[in-house]
Amino acid sequence: MSAPEAYEVFAVRYATKQDRKRSENFILADPHDGIMPIDYFVWVIRNPSRTIVVDTGFDHGEGEKRGRQVIRLPREGLAMLGIEAATVKDVVITHMHYDHAGTLEDFSAARFHLQEREMWYATGRHMSRPQPFAHAYVPDHVCALVRRVFDGRVVFHDGSSEIAPGVSLHLIGGHTMGMQCVRVRTARGWVVLASDAAHFYENMEKRSPFPIVHSVADMVDGFRTMSALAESAHHVVPGHDPLVMTRYPAPEKALAGIIVRLDVDPAH
Numbered sequence: 245m246s247a248p249e250a251y252e253v254f255a256v257r258y259a260t261k262q263d264r265k266r267s268e269n270f271i272l273a274d275p276h277d278g279i280m281p282i283d284y285f286v287w288v289i290r291n292p293s294r295t296i297v298v299d300t301g302f303d304h305g306e307g308e309k310r311g312r313q314v315i316r317l318p319r320e321g322l323a324m325l326g327i328e329a330a331t332v333k334d335v336v337i338t339h340m341h342y343d344h345a346g347t348l349e350d351f352s353a354a355r356f357h358l359q360e361r362e363m364w365y366a367t368g369r370h371m372s373r374p375q376p377f378a379h380a381y382v383p384d385h386v387c388a389l390v391r392r393v394f395d396g397r398v399v400f401h402d403g404s405s406e407i408a409p410g411v412s413l414h415l416i417g418g419h420t421m422g423m424q425c426v427r428v429r430t431a432r433g434w435v436v437l438a439s440d441a442a443h444f445y446e447n448m449e450k451r452s453p454f455p456i457v458h459s460v461a462d463m464v465d466g467f468r469t470m471s472a473l474a475e476s477a478h479h480v481v482p483g484h485d486p487l488v489m490t491r492y493p494a495p496e497k498a499l500a501g502i503i504v505r506l507d508v509d510p511a512h
Contacts, residue, residue, distance in 0.1 A: 249410040250431050251291045253506040254495065255481065255488055256321035258301050259284035259314045259343075269444060270452045271460070280444075283486045284343050286318045287437050287506075288325060289428050294408055295327060297354075298336045298426055298437055302346035306382065310342070316502075319350040324499060336413065338439035338483075339420045340366045340389065341380040348388045356392060357407055359415050360400040362422020363389070365458070370421075380456055414473060416441040418463025419456065425470055430507035433475030437506075439483040441466045448480065481506055 266280040287298035301318035302310075319329035329350040336357045337345050348356075366386045370377040392398050399407075401424070406412045410429030417423055419440045426437040441463070443454045448470075453463045474480045481488060491511055492504035 249291055249293065249408075250429050251289045251410060251507065253428050253430055253435055253437070254288040254290075254325060254503050255285045255492070255506055256288060256318065256325070256503050257283055257285055257489060257501070258316050258318050258321050259307055259312050260486075261312050269454060270447070270450075271455050271457070272450075272452045281486050282443070282484045283489065284312065284484065285488070286321065287426075287439075288322065288327065289411055289426070290327075294334070295332060296334045296336065296408065296411060297322065297327075297329075297332050297351070299338055299344040299439065300335060300347045300351060302343050306342055306346055312343075317350075318347050321502065324503060325495075334407065336407070336424075336426055337362075337389070338425070338437075338441075339423045340386060341420065341440065342382045342385060344439065345385045345389060346382065348385070348392070355397045355399055356389065357399045357401060357405075357413060358389070359413070359422035359424045360402050361415075362420060362424075363393075363398075363400070365421035370458075376456065377458070414469065416462070416466035416469060418459055418461075418466045419454065421458050423458075423466070425466075425473070427473050428507075432507060432509055433479060434473065435506055436470045436474040436480045437483075438470055438480055441470060442480070442482045443484040444482050445485050445487060447482065448477075478510055 260283050262281045264282045267277045289296040304314045307314040330352045335354040404414045412427045413424050425441045428435045442448045448467045494500040
């Protein structure tokens with residue numbers, strides 16, 4: 245039996261909020277509250293056989309509404325890797341929050357991989373409550389994805405699914421009802437893209453959940469699940485931590501601070 249295909253994996257930074265406070269990132273009280281910036285990423289999984297994009301970010305208009313600085317549109321970050329968003333065939337939507345399911349129109353040839361219960365959640369009774377559930381969703385994003393269902397361009401998953409040799413999706417829950425992570429075979433072993441199943445390294449290391457949450461129990465259990473899926477603790481990549489940009493190397497000097505490679509060992 246042949247080994248699973250190996251991939252390059254990249255984190256592409258497209259936005260940031262530099263004045264975010266630590267108290268906004270943890271449920272548990274923090275006696276050392278201060279500034280703790282948050283970065284926004286989309287991810288690329290590729291090898292000679294295929295290119296898969298994970299999440300689609302948000303645009304300038306949404307950034308202005310929410311006080312986030314869009315440094316470049318996700319499609320512009322992908323172009324720095326030689327990827328034209330309009331030609332990508334497979335896009336994973338880890339969940340449907342505003343910062344992960346915007347700019348869908350830039351991926352005009354893609355089919356979108358989504359946990360079915362995320363669609364239930366984003367179109368169900370919880371969305372009648374702005375806090376704590378609906379405020380992180382954009383109705384136009386949700387409707388755009390629903391339209392793609394009718395176009396036959398959404399692939400629904402229920403639990404764990406392999407979407408390509410060496411690439412699998414795993415239902416985590418916690419942050420949202422249908423939150424999923426992505427497991428990828430790389431030259432350094434199995435890497436897990438946590439997306440918002442863990443925003444920061446510290447969420448996992450201190451078992452201190454992020455405060456936007458559908459189920460705290462599922463979120464904490466998800467930390468354990470991702471650790472089991474990954475080759476080691478150093479193979480789980482959180483979804484919003486600026487430390488990702490310092491722990492991993494850029495693919496070339498000109499892309500420092502913009503794109504890093506996750507299929508190579510971190511510096512620490």
